Amino acid sequence: MDERKGIILIVDDIPTNLEVLMQFLEGAGYEVLVATDGESAIEQVEYAPPDVILLDVMMPGIDGFETCRRLKANPVSSDIPVIFMTALSDTVDKVRGFELGAEDYITKPLHQEEVVARVTAHLTLHRQKQEIQALRQQERLYYERLVKIKDNILSTASHDLKNPLTSILITVDMIRHYLPRDPDIVYKKLDTLQQEADRMYNLIVQLLDLARLESDIVLRRQALSLTSWMEGNINYVHPQVDDKQLNVIAQLPEEDITVYWDNERMNQVLQNLLSNAVKYTPVGGTVEVSAAVQGEDIHIQVSDTGLGIPAGDIPKLFTKFYRVNTRQHMAVSGSGLGLSIVKEIVHKHGGHVWVDSEEGIGSTFGFTIPIGEEILSE
Ligand SMILES: Nc1ncnc2c1ncn2[C@@H]1O[C@H](COP(=O)(O)OP(=O)(O)O)[C@@H](O)[C@H]1O
Numbered sequence: 372m373d374e375r376k377g378i379i380l381i382v383d384d385i386p387t388n389l390e391v392l393m394q395f396l397e398g399a400g401y402e403v404l405v406a407t408d409g410e411s412a413i414e415q416v417e418y419a420p421p422d423v424i425l426l427d428v429m430m431p432g433i434d435g436f437e438t439c440r441r442l443k444a445n446p447v448s449s450d451i452p453v454i455f456m457t458a459l460s461d462t463v464d465k466v467r468g469f470e471l472g473a474e475d476y477i478t479k480p481l482h483q484e485e486v487v488a489r490v491t492a493h494l495t496l497h498r499q500k501q502e503i504q505a506l507r508q509q510e511r512l513y514y515e516r517l518v519k520i521k522d523n524i525l526s527t528a529s530h531d532l533k534n535p536l537t538s539i540l541i542t543v544d545m546i547r548h549y550l551p552r553d554p555d556i557v558y559k560k561l562d563t564l565q566q567e568a569d570r571m572y573n574l575i576v577q578l579l580d581l582a583r584l585e586s587d588i589v590l591r592r593q594a595l596s597l598t599s600w601m602e603g604n605i606n607y608v609h610p611q612v613d614d615k616q617l618n619v620i621a622q623l624p625e626e627d628i629t630v631y632w633d634n635e636r637m638n639q640v641l642q643n644l645l646s647n648a649v650k651y652t653p654v655g656g657t658v659e660v661s662a663a664v665q666g667e668d669i670h671i672q673v674s675d676t677g678l679g680i681p682a683g684d685i686p687k688l689f690t691k692f693y694r695v696n697t698r699q700h701m702a703v704s705g706s707g708l709g710l711s712i713v714k715e716i717v718h719k720h721g722g723h724v725w726v727d728s729e730e731g732i733g734s735t736f737g738f739t740i741p742i743g744e745e746i747l748s749e
């Protein structure tokens with residue numbers, strides 16, 4: 372249980388009763404609020420909800436029963452346990468109290484230990500109920516998230532996966548048709564098969580990866596040298612850089628620094644940004660990567676002299692499946708999931724992403740991310 376023992380509201384019209392009760396409940400470590408009639412108790416509960424209410428039955432104005440009925444009818448107070456304080460003889464009263472939704476009763480004259488024992492029992496019960504409700508709520512949110520991910524996968528499957536698959540099926544038919552007469556055409560068709568299968572494979576890998584990122588938040592942080600991390604990722608895109616005869620410039624901090632990131636995940640981030648820069652920059656262009664330390668953060672950016680992005684598309688770039696719909700952009704193969712993955716990973720590391728671009732001139736994609744702290748034990 373937490374350190375706070377709990378707040379108890381005592382409702383009784385007789386000041387001496389209040390005083391005695393207050394004294395020993397405070398002595399037992401509870402915080403005590405008081406009200407001397409039903410109406411003011413109801414009012415008070417609205418703005419300072421207690422954890423338990425001790426309620427006298429016989430009071431001028433609205434009596435304890437009516438007070439209880441109103442408390443239980445109001446969603447704000449309906450969950451707060453009510454314990455009636457009633458004279459020993461009134462069996463009828465006790466039954467009536469329970470019928471109105473009260474949790475318990477204690478008989479007058481009150482015994483100190485009994486009051487404390489019952490209050491404690493109901494507080495514990497009440498807290499456990501609240502914990503269970505919080506867990507249920509969490510489960511519901513988690514479930515809703517999974518449903519959303521599932522819907523996403525289904526809606527993609529119906530478009531982006533069906534198209535290449537249809538193309539594969541048609542190509543297989545063609546191959547069957549041409550095989551006996553024209554092996555050259557068959558070879559070309561095999562290329563198509565390979566391309567379409569690659570497209571599907573990449574899309575499935577990215578989709579599953581994004582679904583995992585969205586449903587699971589565990590990062591495996593480790594100490595990394597910023598310099599080797601960047602160099603490793605730049606090397607990774609070397610073949611494509613060479614193919615397009617691009618000029619790559621890297622600007623690293625003068626002094627190497629240790630960062631505490633999820634290596635695999637952060638590799639994905641930089642590789643996605645670098646491969647976009649390479650993909651969307653025409654032959655002979657320049658890609659520049661830079662990293663700078665600023666206090667507790669690292670700024671990393673990837674600039675290119677490529678196609679650039681129309682202003683209207685910029686706000687939507689980090690949305691799943693979004694691709695710029697110009698002929699030049701669409702001539703490059705892609706799924707539109709890369710930047711969503713980048714954003715998700717950077718956010719998980721406590722950072723944020725941004726983009727600056729001008730159509731026909733080039734783009735800069737960047738992110739700022741905390742250096743992180745070493746985690747000593749998993
Ligand atoms: N460096 C860039 N230059 C121009 N356009 C870019 C660049 N990076 C991303 N884009 C645009 O943003 C879209 C989304 O990028 P991304 O999510 O990585 O998807 P993909 O690369 O699979 O198409 C791309 O389709 C492209 O139109």
Ligand SMILES: [Mg+2]
Nearest residue numbers: 647705709710
């Ligand atoms: Mg991409």
